[in-house]
Amino acid sequence: MAKDELSLFSYEILGLVGRTGAAPHDLLRLARRDRMFAWAGETQYYVEPKRLARLGYLEARKEPGITRERTVYTLTDKGQQALEAWARTPVRFTPLKSEALLRLLVADLVGEEVTRESLATLRDDIAELLERLEANEASADAFPHRRPYLLLISGFMRRLFELHLDLVDEVERGVSSSPAPPRAAARRAGGRG
DSSP states (O other): OOTTOOOHHHHHHHHHHTTTOBOHHHHHHHHHHHOTTOOSOTTHHHHHHHHHHHTTSEEEEEEOOSSSOEEEEEEOHHHHHHHHHHHTSOOOOOOOOOHHHHHHHTHHHHOHHHHHHHHHTHHHHHHHHHHHHHHHHHHGGGOTTTHHHHHHHHHHHHHHHHHHHHHHHHHHHOTTSOOOOOHHHHHHHTTOO
């Protein structure tokens, strides 16, 4: 990435800073809490806001913190304009980073049984993520300007988690056997959904 180029992560930072502003620690806390949107390494939540401030997309100010001063970033007019221009561009499918799909890619090398066992552990992970999602939905009222969009994201994530659970079901039934209809398809066929 060129020094002045904006990446998808740059737009994420601009969006998270939003109207109210945020410190890098706040950005990292949000990424850790939600986990499903943590696209970058931990240090990037500190490095990228500084870079965006140097480029004029964010403005930095010092505020008292619990133990020391902290830097809080706010969106500048240039940052707002960059978001508006980016929002008008065509949406492209973001390359998918999926450990579950990678496990399936190597199943013939490591064995179907070990793949089936490891993928089954995804159920517990998704159960935890669903709890976080419910907490996010409950807190959406705290952001009335973003509430409808946060709930759309939440609905999408629920369907994505369900898709992963369907994949685990298919793998458990056996990759070589004919797959039964996934939960989502069965639900739609039954009139729910």
